[in-house]
Amino acid sequence: MDKKNLIRASKRLSRHLRHAPGDIGITLTPDGWVDIDTLLAALRRNGLRLTRAELDEVVEGNDKRRFAFDEDCLRIRASQGHSVDVDLALPAATPPGVLYHGTVSRFLGAILHEGLRPMNRHAVHLSATIETARTVGGRRGVPVVLVVDTRGMTTAGHEFQVSANGVWLTAAVPPEFLRRL
Numbered sequence: 601m602d603k604k605n606l607i608r609a610s611k612r613l614s615r616h617l618r619h620a621p622g623d624i625g626i627t628l629t630p631d632g633w634v635d636i637d638t639l640l641a642a643l644r645r646n647g648l649r650l651t652r653a654e655l656d657e658v659v660e661g662n663d664k665r666r667f668a669f670d671e672d673c674l675r676i677r678a679s680q681g682h683s684v685d686v687d688l689a690l691p692a693a694t695p696p697g698v699l700y701h702g703t704v705s706r707f708l709g710a711i712l713h714e715g716l717r718p719m720n721r722h723a724v725h726l727s728a729t730i731e732t733a734r735t736v737g738g739r740r741g742v743p744v745v746l747v748v749d750t751r752g753m754t755t756a757g758h759e760f761q762v763s764a765n766g767v768w769l770t771a772a773v774p775p776e777f778l779r780r781l
């Protein structure tokens with residue numbers, strides 16, 4: 601597959617595995633999985649013909665490794681970023697002493713006032729590196745990077761999880777744990 605088609609297929613997968621499975625008539629398990637043959641058939645009915653080998657290419661070639669197969673390679677799910685009600689059942693994990701969040705200046709006032717909220721997703725997404733946070737913020741304009749005092753949060757009892765593709769997740773970040781880089 602060429603790059604354009606890989607990106608197109610990845611966007612369709614993100615849409616149906618994170619946000620709108622019903623649009624192509626599939627149902628996710630409570631922890632976000634769908635049977636691969638079911639998915640490919642549903643995509644085919646909805647205008648995207650993808651072979652199993654091409655799906656492997658999309659999963660492996662994905663810049664952020666957004667999708668993961670289960671152990672038997674029979675099922676697939678998105679590793680993070682859902683808006684539909686799934687519980688990925690990720691174990692609690694201990695983050696590094698600080699993490700980063702990339703945003704844009706127009707959200708700063710609200711964020712520094714009320715903290716980071718998950719907005720349409722299940723969790724606030726945090727990055728392990730400044731560079732990644734810049735890329736995330738850069739999707740919306742000139743990036744502004746916030747430093748998250750994860751050590752302080754852990755002491756205060758907040759929990760963290762890390763997705764299969766290395767994105768740190770937490771329910772919310774109160775403003776006292778945030779500062780501008």
Ligand code: HQG
Pocket residue numbers: 664666681702703704707710711714715716717718719720721724725736737740767
């Ligand atoms: C902002 C992409 C106002 C927050 C990326 C962000 C990431 C607030 C936006 C992943 C706020 C939510 C997630 C508050 C947060 N007031 N604005 N209290 N709290 N915000 O897309 O972190 O390509 O849901 O700063 O790489 O930007 O999809 O979150 O700007 O990993 O795999 O509200 O999405 O990954 O936006 O991005 P999002 P995000 P994928």
